[in-house]
Structure formats: C-alpha cells, structure tokens
Amino acid sequence: MAPPLTAAQILAALRAEGLTVHEVKSWRTHSRAGHGAWGPLNGVMMHHTAGVSGMVDYCYNGNTDLPGPLCHGVIDKKGEVWLVSSGRANHAGGGDPAVLAAVVAENYAVRPPATHQHQGSAGAVDGNPHFYGFECVNLGDGKDPWPAAQVQAMVRAGTALCRAHKWGAKSVIGHKEWSDWKSDPAGPAVAMPTLRGYIKAALAAKPGTWTLTPAKPPAPPTPTPPRTTEQRLTDIEKRLTALEKKG
Numbered sequence: 001m002a003p004p005l006t007a008a009q010i011l012a013a014l015r016a017e018g019l020t021v022h023e024v025k026s027w028r029t030h031s032r033a034g035h036g037a038w039g040p041l042n043g044v045m046m047h048h049t050a051g052v053s054g055m056v057d058y059c060y061n062g063n064t065d066l067p068g069p070l071c072h073g074v075i076d077k078k079g080e081v082w083l084v085s086s087g088r089a090n091h092a093g094g095g096d097p098a099v100l101a102a103v104v105a106e107n108y109a110v111r112p113p114a115t116h117q118h119q120g121s122a123g124a125v126d127g128n129p130h131f132y133g134f135e136c137v138n139l140g141d142g143k144d145p146w147p148a149a150q151v152q153a154m155v156r157a158g159t160a161l162c163r164a165h166k167w168g169a170k171s172v173i174g175h176k177e178w179s180d181w182k183s184d185p186a187g188p189a190v191a192m193p194t195l196r197g198y199i200k201a202a203l204a205a206k207p208g209t210w211t212l213t214p215a216k217p218p219a220p221p222t223p224t225p226p227r228t229t230e231q232r233l234t235d236i237e238k239r240l241t242a243l244e245k246k247g
C-alpha cells in the first residue's frame with residue numbers, strides 16, 4: 001500500500017532501469033481524475049494492445065466507450081516506453097478482490113488465486129486505483145512474436161516501479177490474472193510466472209544491469225595440442241643424452 005509515485009518519480013525510476021522513455025504530450029497531467037480514486041497503489045499490470053499501429057495515440061486518447069488514458073506506458077516492439085499518464089487510467093477495470101489481497105500480501109506461490117470476477121460482475125473491485133498499467137504492443141493472437149527487446153523492457157518497467165515502491169516481483173500481474181474474461185498478455189514469451197522470475201532477478205541486481213539474454217560464459221581455455229610422435233622421440237633422446245652425460 002503506497003501513495004502513487006509522481007510523474008517525475010515514474011520517469012526517474014524507468015530511466016534508472018536503463019529504459020528508453022518518451023514523454024507523450026501532457027502525460028504528466030493526463031488522467032481519469034474525477035472518475036474514481038487513484039491510489040493507494042499496490043502493483044503493476046501487464047497488458048497487450050491487441051493492435052499494432054497507432055497504439056501510443058490510441059492509449060493516450062482512448063475511444064468514445066473507453067476514454068483515455070488507457071494505461072501509464074505503452075511498450076513498443078523495440079522495447080521503448082511511451083508515457084501517456086501518471087494518474088488514474090482506464091486499464092485494469094473490475095477484478096477479483098482475492099487477487100488484490102494476494103498481490104498486497106505477495107503471499108502466493110507461482111500464480112495468484114484464479115480470478116472469478118470482471119468489470120461489472122457482482123463481486124468485482126475496481127483495479128484502476130491500485131495498479132500501474134503497461135500496454136505492450138502485440139496482436140495478442142498467440143502468433144505475433146514478442147521481440148526479446150520488448151520482453152526485456154516489460155521486465156525493466158515492472159522492476160522500476162517495484163523497486164521504487166519496495167515491492168517484490170509478486171506485485172506484478174497480468175490483466176488475465178485480474179479479470180476472468182481477459183487473455184492478456186498472451187503468449188509463452190510473456191507468461192507471467194516467467195516474467196515475475198525475471199523481475200525477481202532484476203530486483204536483486206543493480207538498477208539497469210539485468211538483461212534478458214544472459215552474458216556468454218567465458219570461453220574454455222584452449223587445450224594444449226597433444227605432442228607429436230616426433231616431439232616425443234626428441235624428448236626421449238634428450239633424456240638419454242642427459243643420462244649419458246651423468247654416467
């Protein structure tokens with residue numbers, strides 16, 4: 001449970017993790033203020049956009065049915081972050097209070113408890129006050145690839161906000177872990193237990209040093225080539241000569 005980071009704190013946290021960050025228009029003041037609470041903050045939610053072109057503008061503006069901002073940052077396929085809001089955003093919607101409790105306590109094993117709620121369901125709680133959201137550019141059809149640079153940026157973005165709030169990796173969930181009618185983020189490359197494992201490792205490392213591709217292990221030492229028969233004969237001759245001199 002924590003008060004929200006300021007825009008300056010969000011920006012600094014993301015850059016400290018080595019991310020390339022773009023500030024879009026009036027993101028520092030662009031929010032859904034007046035349509036519900038913003039805070040206390042409890043975690044970070046990962047999404048896929050389900051579209052690939054014009055996603056930054058779309059997430060800034062939203063549409064008639066779902067006014068923007070639709071997240072805090074868009075993570076593109078190059079792994080660059082586009083900030084569209086630093087306040088309440090329309091991204092999480094309704095979800096399961098049992099999941100929120102598990103995120104707050106960070107007391108689950110591999111996955112939070114299965115969600116049984118969604119936007120408008122009887123037992124749902126509004127997630128928008130409690131989660132930062134990243135919309136990651138991907139069709140979400142399970143075929144559209146997730147480039148390593150993008151996955152790395154997702155890990156670094158989650159790590160940045162966890163580090164700033166002193167949260168662990170279990171404070172980062174996927175939208176599908178929050179709402180039972182959502183499927184994002186989709187694809188084995190962005191399986192949430194895997195991402196949380198990466199975030200845990202990144203949090204244990206110095207800010208900005210964790211990379212998705214581990215450094216190559218040092219090359220093994222070059223083995224000494226076996227001695228040729230000729231060399232061995234020369235050795236024997238030398239030893240014999242030495243013995244002869246001694247005798």
Ligand SMILES: [Zn+2]
Binds near residue numbers: 046047091175184
């Ligand atoms: Zn989503």
